[in-house]
Amino acid sequence: MANENIESQLGAYIDGLLDAQQREVIEQYLDRYPEHRKLIDAMIQERALLRDLPREKAPEDVLTHFQEQLERSVLLEDFTNGNVARETRGSRWSLAALLTLIMLIGGASVIIWIAMPPKRGRQTENVVVPDTLPATTVAVEEPATQPAPEPAAPKISASVIAAGDQIIVMIISDDLAAARNRAEHFLASEELSHSHPPAATEPTTTQSATTSPVPTMEVAWVIPGMTLGQANELAQSFSEQPSTSPAESQSTTLSTQPTTQPEPTSQPASQVILIFKQADLAATQPVESKN
Amino acid sequence: MQSAQGGDRVAFANLVGAFQDSLYNTILRIVGQEDEAHDLTQETFLKARDRLGEYHGQCEPYVWTLKIGVQLSISQLRKLQRKRSFSLDEGQAAGLARRAAEGSENNGEAQQQLLTALGQLDAEYRAILVLRDVENLNYEQVADILEIPVALLQTRLFRARLTLHDGLR
Numbered sequence: 242m243a244n245e246n247i248e249s250q251l252g253a254y255i256d257g258l259l260d261a262q263q264r265e266v267i268e269q270y271l272d273r274y275p276e277h278r279k280l281i282d283a284m285i286q287e288r289a290l291l292r293d294l295p296r297e298k299a300p301e302d303v304l305t306h307f308q309e310q311l312e313r314s315v316l317l318e319d320f321t322n323g324n325v326a327r328e329t330r331g332s333r334w335s336l337a338a339l340l341t342l343i344m345l346i347g348g349a350s351v352i353i354w355i356a357m358p359p360k361r362g363r364q365t366e367n368v369v370v371p372d373t374l375p376a377t378t379v380a381v382e383e384p385a386t387q388p389a390p391e392p393a394a395p396k397i398s399a400s401v402i403a404a405g406d407q408i409i410v411m412i413i414s415d416d417l418a419a420a421r422n423r424a425e426h427f428l429a430s431e432e433l434s435h436s437h438p439p440a441a442t443e444p445t446t447t448q449s450a451t452t453s454p455v456p457t458m459e460v461a462w463v464i465p466g467m468t469l470g471q472a473n474e475l476a477q478s479f480s481e482q483p484s485t486s487p488a489e490s491q492s493t494t495l496s497t498q499p500t501t502q503p504e505p506t507s508q509p510a511s512q513v514i515l516i517f518k519q520a521d522l523a524a525t526q527p528v529e530s531k532n
Numbered sequence: 533m534q535s536a537q538g539g540d541r542v543a544f545a546n547l548v549g550a551f552q553d554s555l556y557n558t559i560l561r562i563v564g565q566e567d568e569a570h571d572l573t574q575e576t577f578l579k580a581r582d583r584l585g586e587y588h589g590q591c592e593p594y595v596w597t598l599k600i601g602v603q604l605s606i607s608q609l610r611k612l613q614r615k616r617s618f619s620l621d622e623g624q625a626a627g628l629a630r631r632a633a634e635g636s637e638n639n640g641e642a643q644q645q646l647l648t649a650l651g652q653l654d655a656e657y658r659a660i661l662v663l664r665d666v667e668n669l670n671y672e673q674v675a676d677i678l679e680i681p682v683a684l685l686q687t688r689l690f691r692a693r694l695t696l697h698d699g700l701r
Contacts, residue, residue, distance in 0.1 A: 299556035
């Protein structure tokens with residue numbers, strides 16, 4: 242018999258759980274090893290002593306203390322849940338309001354940019370945000386004088402908006418794939434984990450408070466660990482010429498013009514990257530705003 | 533148990549009332565100190581209440597509650613052993629020995645020695661002996677509480693008894 246098996250059988254023997262045949266085998270074994278019999282007999286006695294240990298009753302206050310703790314925890318739980326629920330609702334509303342604001346600002350910026358006469362060149366746009374929201378805008382500038390017709394360069398602008406511990410990077414592009422690829426490349430290089438829904442195949446348009454249609458958000462990432470510094474880097478990366486298309490690099494001039502340069506910090510927060518399709522932004526603006 | 537799971541606080545309080553003595557006794561025999569046993573008993577009930585949704589009739593409600601208590605006790609013992617490796621046995625064994633001496637005049641001395649030896653075992657051996665030999669749970673219940681196979685439990689039970697015996701010599 243293997244040691245483990247012998248030990249199991251001896252344990253069962255001590256507990257009186259063996260059938261007659263198994264018991265006989267153990268008895269024969271113990272007959273051959275008297276010192277083991279002595280040991281087993283002692284263990285049987287010690288087991289009996291353990292069984293005879295006095296039974297202790299729980300102190301009387303266990304139940305009452307438990308009930309008090311339970312009441313406290315229930316109250317605390319209710320309070321906490323209530324607060325959390327209220328905070329969650331508040332956060333959702335403020336986030337929704339912020340997103341609506343961003344969409345409207347982004348849409349207006351693109352409209353202004355498109356409406357400008359091409360010969361003057363399009364000025365770098367600054368996203369107008371409240372004083373509390375420092376914004377950095379990286380926008381596309383086209384050359385003042387148009388050279389020979391070439392394939393249209395993708396229009397990309399990226400803005401960083403920081404409000405409290407929330408940082409939103411808003412990217413507007415007419416080439417979603419390029420914008421998405423660049424953002425993904427950046428996230429991978431920074432080793433930032435991100436979760437995002439796939440680009441909407443059937444985009445839904447939400448309504449803003451002013452009843453104007455709000456542009457469809459094509460891509461949205463939540464980047465839990467992204468810092469303000471990284472958000473700025475991401476926005477800055479859109480000022481670099483894409484290396485994949487020589488035509489783009491010749492026809493597109495990108496410049497960076499921060500309105501308020503936020504100091505990079507290492508404070509992680511719940512950050513968001515949004516990518517909008519420029520055509521949608523243009524299409525959703527009221528007609529009169531183009532004038 | 534079903535009423536308690538449905539949010540009936542009175543039903544859960546009734547469970548606490550029904551289980552508290554056995555649970556306290558088991559925890560006391562494992563950790564050896566009354567104050568700790570008191571706190572761990574309460575913590576066990578609070579955790580049990582939080583985890584009521586995890587109970588699906590897989591075992592008796594008492595065994596399910598006991599499992600929480602034993603795991604908390606083992607965890608607590610291991611923490612103490614790490615922090616107080618040289619003073620653990622003294623305090624615990626003294627408390628156990630005093631209670632044993634008070635509880636039985638005839639074999640008080642033997643029980644005192646037994647409890648001293650029990651206090652020298654490691655947390656899992658102590659739990660095995662308490663669950664099997666003090667609480668008289670069957671192998672399957674003890675194995676379930678400790679989350680080990682029955683065959684392994686049988687081996688460890690024998691070794692725990694052997695270690696206890698060595699400690700008594």
